[in-house]
Amino acid sequence: MSYKDHHPADLNDELSERHGQHLDPLGSLSRRVPRFGHGSRVPGWDDAVDLTKDPAVIPDPAITPVPEDLRLEIETAMAKYPDRRSAAIPSLHAAQAVHGWCSPEAIEQVAAVMRLTPAYLTSVASFYDMFELEPKHSNDVFVCTNISCSILGADEFYDAMAAAAEGQDIDVRSFECLGACDIAPMASVNGEYVGPLELADAERIVEDLVADRPVLRDKQLRYRRSVDPNANGDTAGPTDTASEFSEPDHPHRADTAGLTEADEVADRPGPSAPLETPPAIPPQDQSET
Amino acid sequence: MKPILFDHIDEPGLNTLDVYQRRGGYEMLRQALTMTPEDVLAQIMSSNIRGRGGAGFAMGRKISFLPHGDMVKYLVCNADESEPGTFKDRELMQKIPHALIEGIAIAAYAGGINKSFIYIRGEYQLQADILEAAIAEAANAGLIGERILDSDFTMSLVLHRGAGAYICGEETGLLDSLEGKRGNPRLKPPFPAIEGLYAGPTLINNVETLSTVPYIMRMGGDAYAKIGTETSTGTKLVSISGDVKRPGNYEIELGIPSREIIYGLAGGPHDGHRVKFWFPGGSSSPLLTGDDLDIPYDFDSMAKAGTMLGSGAIIIADERRRILDTMLKVAKFYAHESCGKCVPCREGTNWTHKMVQRIYTGEATPMDLDIMASVQEQIIGNCLCVLGDAMAMPIGSMVAKFRPELEAEIEAARERAEGAASEDVVALGVADEHAGPIPVH
Numbered sequence: 001m002s003y004k005d006h007h008p009a010d011l012n013d014e015l016s017e018r019h020g021q022h023l024d025p026l027g028s029l030s031r032r033v034p035r036f037g038h039g040s041r042v043p044g045w046d047d048a049v050d051l052t053k054d055p056a057v058i059p060d061p062a063i064t065p066v067p068e069d070l071r072l073e074i075e076t077a078m079a080k081y082p083d084r085r086s087a088a089i090p091s092l093h094a095a096q097a098v099h100g101w102c103s104p105e106a107i108e109q110v111a112a113v114m115r116l117t118p119a120y121l122t123s124v125a126s127f128y129d130m131f132e133l134e135p136k137h138s139n140d141v142f143v144c145t146n147i148s149c150s151i152l153g154a155d156e157f158y159d160a161m162a163a164a165a166e167g168q169d170i171d172v173r174s175f176e177c178l179g180a181c182d183i184a185p186m187a188s189v190n191g192e193y194v195g196p197l198e199l200a201d202a203e204r205i206v207e208d209l210v211a212d213r214p215v216l217r218d219k220q221l222r223y224r225r226s227v228d229p230n231a232n233g234d235t236a237g238p239t240d241t242a243s244e245f246s247e248p249d250h251p252h253r254a255d256t257a258g259l260t261e262a263d264e265v266a267d268r269p270g271p272s273a274p275l276e277t278p279p280a281i282p283p284q285d286q287s288e289t
Numbered sequence: 290m291k292p293i294l295f296d297h298i299d300e301p302g303l304n305t306l307d308v309y310q311r312r313g314g315y316e317m318l319r320q321a322l323t324m325t326p327e328d329v330l331a332q333i334m335s336s337n338i339r340g341r342g343g344a345g346f347a348m349g350r351k352i353s354f355l356p357h358g359d360m361v362k363y364l365v366c367n368a369d370e371s372e373p374g375t376f377k378d379r380e381l382m383q384k385i386p387h388a389l390i391e392g393i394a395i396a397a398y399a400g401g402i403n404k405s406f407i408y409i410r411g412e413y414q415l416q417a418d419i420l421e422a423a424i425a426e427a428a429n430a431g432l433i434g435e436r437i438l439d440s441d442f443t444m445s446l447v448l449h450r451g452a453g454a455y456i457c458g459e460e461t462g463l464l465d466s467l468e469g470k471r472g473n474p475r476l477k478p479p480f481p482a483i484e485g486l487y488a489g490p491t492l493i494n495n496v497e498t499l500s501t502v503p504y505i506m507r508m509g510g511d512a513y514a515k516i517g518t519e520t521s522t523g524t525k526l527v528s529i530s531g532d533v534k535r536p537g538n539y540e541i542e543l544g545i546p547s548r549e550i551i552y553g554l555a556g557g558p559h560d561g562h563r564v565k566f567w568f569p570g571g572s573s574s575p576l577l578t579g580d581d582l583d584i585p586y587d588f589d590s591m592a593k594a595g596t597m598l599g600s601g602a603i604i605i606a607d608e609r610r611r612i613l614d615t616m617l618k619v620a621k622f623y624a625h626e627s628c629g630k631c632v633p634c635r636e637g638t639n640w641t642h643k644m645v646q647r648i649y650t651g652e653a654t655p656m657d658l659d660i661m662a663s664v665q666e667q668i669i670g671n672c673l674c675v676l677g678d679a680m681a682m683p684i685g686s687m688v689a690k691f692r693p694e695l696e697a698e699i700e701a702a703r704e705r706a707e708g709a710a711s712e713d714v715v716a717l718g719v720a721d722e723h724a725g726p727i728p729v730h
Contacts, residue, residue, distance in 0.1 A: 080447045081447065082361075082404070082487055083468060083469070083487055085468060085469035085470075086449070086467060086468055086469045087469065088469035088470075089411075089449070089450065089451065089452050089466070089469065090449070090450060092452070093411070093450065093452065123471060124469065124470065124471055127454060127471040127472060127628075128411070128451070128452035128453050128454050128472075129452070129453030129454060130411045130412070130452040130453035131452055142412070145618075146373045146572075146618060146622060147373050147374065147531070147568075147572055147604055147615055147618045147619065147622075148373070148374055148530040148531045148536075148604050150614065150618055151531050151532060151604075151606055151610055151615075152531070152532075175412075176371075176373070176455065176622055176625060176626065177371060177372070177373035177374070177375075177572075177622075178412050179370050179371065179375065179376045179379050179410070179412065179413065180376055180379065181373075181374055181375075181376055181528065181530030181531070181536065181602075181604070182376055182528070182529075182530055182536045182537040182538065183536075184530055184531075184536065188412060191412075191414040191415070192415075193415070221415075222383070222415055225299050226295060226298050226299055226380065226384075226537065226538065227535050227536075227537030227538070227539070228292065228295050228298075228537065228538060228539045228540055228554070229554070230290060230291065230292045230295065230540065231292055231295040231296070231297070231298045231299065231540065232297055232298065232299050233296075233297055
């Protein structure tokens with residue numbers, strides 16, 4: 001079935017089906033392959049593609065509509081490299097941001113601008129975990145379930161997260177190590193690293209996403225100070241998890257610690273660091289914490 | 290110990306050019322540009338710094354392998370930090386991105402390189418945004434780009450975001466991915482120093498290695514070599530996670546006892562618990578047990594103990610953790626991340642994963658452990674890259690060191706399955722609730 005034929009109702013069915021597959025005790029191996037009750041595969045599961053069909057060629061740029069912003073982004077990416085093909089991954093990222101997933105249209109648009117075949121781009125997109133070749137919800141929660149996180153309870157958190165996100169516009173995926181074992185168990189919520197998570201945080205993540213506000217602000221990795229006692233001169237490192245994260249609206253945040261008020265004006269991260277501007281806490285957060 | 294990379298790492302605004310320069314940043318680039326490339330290389334050589342990414346190859350020698358002459362040469366910074374347990378580069382790029390940029394510029398000057406790339410894993414969005422802003426700042430200030438600081442040296446720097454693939458941390462897989470292909474590793478030789486990115490000579494180094502270069506220049510190579518042991522010089526960032534009180538990144542002098550890191554810095558396991566097993570260098574390194582805590586933490590001592598320092602990622606598990614659960618996570622990770630190019634790795638990781646699952650469902654026999662061990666032996670050394678080896682070594686060490694526990698698990702799971710089968714509720718190959726669930730994520 002082509003994804004072009006999808007109705008919104010089908011999409012929801014399909015997504016809930018994908019969530020359900022995580023509960024399959026045989027794991028990924030049995031997914032998507034229809035099987036008889038005794039376990040063997042139903043014939044035809046691995047039928048080849050239609051060989052009589054003509055191969056897809058490079059789409060004609062004259063008749064392939066591409067959003068102007070997307071075209072500009074792809075062309076900027078191509079100009080950065082000695083070989084334009086290097087821009088394949090950045091361009092697919094851009095197209096996925098526009099379309100929500102690497103849909104056939106998204107791939108066709110990238111192919112038209114980059115002068116590559118859709119087959120080439122599909123082969124690239126299917127290799128990498130962050131490209132979605134199936135329709136998905138607009139929010140992503142990647143729960144790390146690798147060694148360090150699972151030791152500290154990530155598998156249970158994944159189940160809680162999947163249950164909490166049921167029926168919402170949220171995709172929950174278990175992910176391999178995301179490189180933040182210091183805040184294990186952790187998750188990446190639309191790219192924002194949060195942890196260490198407790199089971200109750202699953203509901204809070206969903207609430208924050210639904211309310212469209214920053215997720216678990218008191219647990220965001222970006223505010224975490226170094227734990228190395230030698231790293232910050234005379235100041236001893238934090239000794240417990242609670243003080244590792246500077247309070248979001250506290251004057252001694254990670255990026256302003258140890259400064260007087262006068263210094264703070266001069267040392268406020270400049271335009272190059274827009275990500276560290278102090279967040280303003282909405283009142284409902286304070287009542288919760 | 291006074292830290293080198295982590296010195297006042299949380300200083301406000303250290304990710305901006307202003308604060309970094311106020312601390313003496315980019316002075317070393319300025320000084321390097323007044324020296325000859327040979328002299329700069331001599332400093333790096335004499336520091337004896339070994340690569341911090343995992344393989345531990347001497348950085349100076351790597352640069353010296355690049356051919357001389359006027360061809361286009363490339364430098365690629367490997368920021369695809371995906372080894373389970375590792376998160377040191379993340380903190381460096383987020384908090385002091387300009388040290389990396391300065392290090393890249395100096396290393397490129399030493400190697401006569403004009404085009405540089407940073408390949409950062411796609412999941413590190415915050416870090417990539419910060420690096421991108423820092424690169425733009427450095428370019429505006431004339432610290433990278435055409436005729437840097439009015440010298441004759443020109444170097445471009447491009448940040449490239451990956452899209453989630455462990456194999457792209459392998460240097461040739463990374464090069465293919467950077468060229469816009471699937472990240473399949475290449476046959477070596479030719480090594481990247483001769484034929485790498487776009488078939489040109491390419492120097493590939495880890496974030497931590499390159500970030501250290503400005504400090505080596507400041508201290509002088511010989512002074513840097515005095516830190517640490519004779520063959521493992523300098524300081525190393527260690528990422529500690531798992532069952533410890535204070536997980537995080539610590540900068541240590543190479544050669545200190547592992548106990549000092551695990552208990553002294555990270556606080557050791559929680560009260561009332563003890564270390565059962567630990568990975569000394571990411572999930573790819575063979576396991577050590579609670580009896581091995583006095584091994585000095587440096588490249589050669591770890592190799593002598595039959596394991597490796599790898600990326601410097603220590604994962605601790607206390608006595609409450611089952612070895613079987615960790616085994617499943619390791620096997621599943623490598624089965625998921627194998628690119629599928631070489632048969633021993635593609636099949637070996639997959640079958641190992643299936644065999645561990647069989648232990649859970651009660652279908653395994655003690656002989657399976659022998660088969661599993663022999664599968665690992667068939668993988669090691671038989672593939673283009675070391676991804677297969679990276680599973681085979683820890684799994685092999687688990688079977689060797691925890692055989693009695695695994696045999697007990699097999700026995701217990703089989704009894705559970707038989708008990709359940711007599712109640713006629715078990716479908717073929719599917720665990721029921723009595724058998725204990727397989728963590729499937």
